[in-house]
Amino acid sequence: MKTVATRRVALTGNEAVALAWKQIRPHVVAAYPITPATQIVERFSQYVADGEVDTEFIPVESEHSALSACVGAAAAGARVLTATASQGLALMHEILYVASGLRLPIVMNVGTRALSAPINIHGDHSDVMGSRDAGWVQMFARTVQEAYDRTILAVRVAERARLPVMVCLDGFTLTHSLEPVEVYPDEAVQAFLGEGPRDGSSLLGEEPITVGPLALPDSYMEFRRALAEAHARALRILEEETEAFHVHFGRDLPALLEPFGMEDAEESVVILGAYADVVEEAVRRWRERGRRLGMVRLVVFRPFPAEELRRVLARTSEVVVLERADTLSGLGGPLAVEVRAALYDLAERPRLTDAIFGLGGRELRDAELDAFLEAGPRGRVVYLGLKEAGDVPEPA
């Protein structure tokens, strides 16, 4: 196992991502800055202005244009990055489908955030969950270090899977907090990533090609089925590339999910993103008091690692999903709906409680989390940390 010489620097999530971008040396970045991912673009454009990276930087007038420019550049065979958040991601929505449908390996960092109305600039997962069916791989970072690592990893995953990849970092919680980060030398990143995706199948390849022709009822469905297959395969590619990352940089990242205390757990908490740290502390506290609680942090939401999750949750009788988005369906948030669906095939299904928390940047406090865990699972949907808390009625 090779271990590269790292440098330890204090960086915010946005700065760490911008640094990763500089080290990736993308051919093209097209972006329209939006809170809380603005600093990624700001910092990166500074690198470009200072001549530290020779990326073609395209400042555009909207996120719709940003992603459109990325689509064009990626179809031409360029290595392409962008970043956005919240309404910006919503404005990209139409083009998200174009990027995945054309199987373009674009990597996008999302500073995850609430959606209007009411206006709110703070973090939750409403924006990325709104894009969950758009055909992008979605990875969630837990720490600033992971946001940095996963941005680099995502480039290889995207190019091998021929799928666009989102690397999500919790808005403000990760984008704006300063953490010590182990940074790799530029050459090590470039050696890991190699030349880029140009492989003769792009617009600037050897042969003239048509990208994205008309596909009428006689063929559209086959393309969608092939896209689903690409996602199914992306899980294995993610595992392999995470291992390659480990071998190259010496850093052992969880590929699909990260269990904590699950060996003997009877109850488990499932979580996505940066609040895993808070939950892990709570799990530690409860375990010290003799409660067999465990945690599973999901790393990818798309493709959904249903099999792996089923395997790790099968022995627990209670599952609590803690999540920062809602589907407004009365059935809970998007994560709970999928976890529930994944568990449905088990002969003995654990009881599942969905706890929606932290919408619009509201903090999840230890005391609230403890009180919730103390009360025990309820097998329904609750809003955690809500003022004048009243639980929503159990779905019929």
Place this chain on the structure above:
Amino acid sequence: MAARWQALERGPVIPGGSSVAYRTGDWRQERPVLDLERCVHCLFCWLYCPDSAVLVRDGRVVGIDYDHCKGCGICAAVCPPKAGAIHMVPEGEP
């Protein structure tokens, strides 16, 4: 194109220039029929045809490119009434 989904590894990427082989005339519901006896070669039809489907040689109308004519009927509409050299007939009828 109608491939099995397993063969679509790269997504919707096909050989370039494929539109040349695409016969948009397949979409036609009605077809313009040209009466060269009545044609005065004013070239209105040629000028107005949105699909460049009126074939002209040496400044004279010689026929219709049915591979690409979508049957919009504009040529028939702009053909001077006194000439009346184009009329539309439903596809499948002589």
